Amino acid sequence: MSKFRKINQLFQARPTLEGAGVHLKRVFGHAEVPTFDPFLLLDDFHSDNPDFYMKGFPWHPHRGIETVTYMIEGKVEHKVEKGHTVFAYVLEGEGYYDPDKEDAISRENLVLFSDGEKVAIEAAEGPLRFLLISGKPIDEPVAWYGPIVMNTEEELKQAFDEYQNGTFIKD
Numbered sequence: 559m560s561k562f563r564k565i566n567q568l569f570q571a572r573p574t575l576e577g578a579g580v581h582l583k584r585v586f587g588h589a590e591v592p593t594f595d596p597f598l599l600l601d602d603f604h605s606d607n608p609d610f611y612m613k614g615f616p617w618h619p620h621r622g623i624e625t626v627t628y629m630i631e632g633k634v635e636h637k638v639e640k641g642h643t644v645f646a647y648v649l650e651g652e653g654y655y656d657p658d659k660e661d662a663i664s665r666e667n668l669v670l671f672s673d674g675e676k677v678a679i680e681a682a683e684g685p686l687r688f689l690l691i692s693g694k695p696i697d698e699p700v701a702w703y704g705p706i707v708m709n710t711e712e713e714l715k716q717a718f719d720e721y722q723n724g725t726f727i728k729d
Contacts, residue, residue, distance in 0.1 A: 562657045563644060563674035567593075571602050571666040585647060585668050588702055593670065594643055595695040596623070598707060602647075602666065623693040633680040636690060644671045644692040646679065651686035655679050 569590070571583035585600040586593070594600075628634055630653075638644045646655055646669045652662040655669040655677070662682040663669060671677060677690065700707060701714040706721070708714045720726040 561674040561676070563638070563671035563677050564658075565656045565669055566672040567670040568663065569668040569670065571668070574601070576601075583666060585666075591700050591702070594645070595697065596693045597643065597691070598700070598702075600647065600668070624691070626690045627687070628679070628690060629685055629687045630679070631681050631685050633678065635676055635678050637676050638671075638674070638692050639694065640673060640675050642692045642694050644677065644690070645669060646671075646677070647689045647691070649687040649689065651684055652682040653679055653686040653688065654682060 569586055571585045574582055574584040576582060580603075583602040585602060586597075587599040587601075591598060624638075626636065627649075628636075629650075648663055648665050648667050648669075650665055652664045654660075655663055655671075657678045659680065679686070679688070679690075699709050701709060701711050703714055703718075706714060706717050708717055717726060
């Protein structure tokens with residue numbers, strides 16, 4: 559029998575003001591990078607701009623990332639890779655993200671799962687819509703300043719020098 563993942567941590571989206579006055583809800587960002595390796599950030603634009611729903615994926619350059627959107631009214635079991643970072647972000651409704659069904663988790667909350675081979679998710683009442691995202695950690699250092707993300711401070715400095723010199727974009 560496969561080992562079901564349990565809830566490791568919960569994160570709630572929080573209002574954030576980005577450049578150019580863009581209002582969004584930041585689910586996780588810079589401070590949580592080690593926790594969500596290989597992912598860098600997840601922003602929810604839905605509440606303020608229906609033309610943009612989620613930002614952060616699939617723009618990540620790392621291969622081996624799976625994103626599944628579910629809308630259920632019952633229960634779903636989904637196989638995931640052992641050792642991968644796996645989380646669910648609730649878009650609509652309430653559901654149980656643990657086989658023990660202790661607490662229903664609602665919209666604008668993220669469930670970070672413990673390790674295991676499967677997740678079991680069940681709608682509490684009515685439809686439940688969520689993103690299920692997984693990726694293999696890359697265990698690399700992250701140097702981040704503004705919109706540029708590199709591995710080291712030296713690479714970050716070089717990237718900004720190239721940006722200022724007009725050589726950042728390579729053909």
